[in-house]
Amino acid sequence: MDTDRLDHFRSRLELLAEEIRSAMESSKEDSGVVELDTSIGRLSRMDAMQNQQMALELRRRQEQQLQRIANALKRMDKGTYGLCGKCKQLIAEVRLEVSPDVVLCVRCA
Numbered sequence: 493m494d495t496d497r498l499d500h501f502r503s504r505l506e507l508l509a510e511e512i513r514s515a516m517e518s519s520k521e522d523s524g525v526v527e528l529d530t531s532i533g534r535l536s537r538m539d540a541m542q543n544q545q546m547a548l549e550l551r552r553r554q555e556q557q558l559q560r561i562a563n564a565l566k567r568m569d570k571g572t573y574g575l576c577g578k579c580k581q582l583i584a585e586v587r588l589e590v591s592p593d594v595v596l597c598v599r600c601a
């Protein structure tokens with residue numbers, strides 16, 4: 493992949509990481525521990541716990557994606573970015589456009 497394309501995907505990755513970090517920052521309070529406060533009813537407590545569960549699940553996925561982005565940036569430094577992690581063939585750039593942190597080509601995924 494030439495330098496221009498690499499730079500393009502590098503800024504896509506950095507932008508994506510930035511978006512995830514700010515989303516995580518703004519949802520911080522949602523994943524806090526639900527107080528088992530008896531002053532709120534049982535139903536709203538279940539609601540709160542369900543919301544917390546969803547927030548935790550979202551956070552887990554966001555962390556995984558940040559990790560994938562960090563790995564993709566590392567592959568750029570090593571010069572292996574855009575190569576399938578399995579068959580070592582070039583990953584189609586349209587596929588990288590959709591998800592620049594993707595590791596496998598269409599056939600191996």
Ligand SMILES: [Zn+2]
Pocket residue numbers: 576577578579580581596597598599600601
């Ligand atoms: Zn492959």
